[in-house]
Amino acid sequence: MRLKKTLLVLLLLFAIPADACCAQTPPPLDEHALERVPPTITKRLATRFSLGAFAGRFEQTPLGAVRKTVGEGTIQHRGDAGDSIYWLCYRRAQHRLWVVSSGEMGGPDHRVTEIVAELTEKDTEASTGCTVIPDKFAPLVFDGKLHLGMSRSEVVTALGPPSKSDAAGMVYSHDGKLANGFDETAWLILRFREDKLVSMRGGKTTTN
Numbered sequence: 001m002r003l004k005k006t007l008l009v010l011l012l013l014f015a016i017p018a019d020a021c022c023a024q025t026p027p028p029l030d031e032h033a034l035e036r037v038p039p040t041i042t043k044r045l046a047t048r049f050s051l052g053a054f055a056g057r058f059e060q061t062p063l064g065a066v067r068k069t070v071g072e073g074t075i076q077h078r079g080d081a082g083d084s085i086y087w088l089c090y091r092r093a094q095h096r097l098w099v100v101s102s103g104e105m106g107g108p109d110h111r112v113t114e115i116v117a118e119l120t121e122k123d124t125e126a127s128t129g130c131t132v133i134p135d136k137f138a139p140l141v142f143d144g145k146l147h148l149g150m151s152r153s154e155v156v157t158a159l160g161p162p163s164k165s166d167a168a169g170m171v172y173s174h175d176g177k178l179a180n181g182f183d184e185t186a187w188l189i190l191r192f193r194e195d196k197l198v199s200m201r202g203g204k205t206t207t208n
Contacts, residue, residue, distance in 0.1 A: 114203030
């Protein structure tokens with residue numbers, strides 16, 4: 001009888017996936033968010049970001065550099081080939097943050113191509129697998145001006161009129177050609193709650 005119980009416990013343990021304890025909440029990336037949004041913004045968008053005093057640049061700063069600076073976090077991976085993504089997930093009080101690298105556009109050193117930040121209504125302590133980020137790496141700021149908590153009017157003052165706007169949010173979309181002849185696409189996808197910026201997704205890709 002005792003042997004049967006031992007075997008049952010072992011079977012249950014092996015039935016649990018090895019990475020179940022460490023699985024992270026994947027970044028909320030809506031693939032259709034930019035559909036039917038005209039690229040009306042002529043100025044460059046999402047060129048740089050900062051986490052407190054740490055300054056990074058989209059398509060230049062590797063995920064490994066972010067992790068080394070923060071001192072915490074595990075780079076996660078999902079998908080195959082061009083559809084794959086790599087990311088770091090962090091949380092602090094009511095904030096969640098995903099630093100993302102496209103498997104195709106981020107290159108072999110997984111350079112940052114996109115960042116998503118959310119301000120939730122409740123504490124994010126239950127966010128599965130997301131590492132606590134020290135307070136000194138707050139706030140996240142895009143292009144030295146955009147951060148969570150801003151009002152709609154403050155966003156428009158900082159960035160100008162959006163490419164698309166509705167009751168829930170705004171989208172800024174940019175397509176441009178760089179001096180080297182490469183094409184650059186950038187975006188800021190913003191969501192509001194009671195006139196307060198509670199979600200922002202910024203990214204950039206360059207193609208030839």
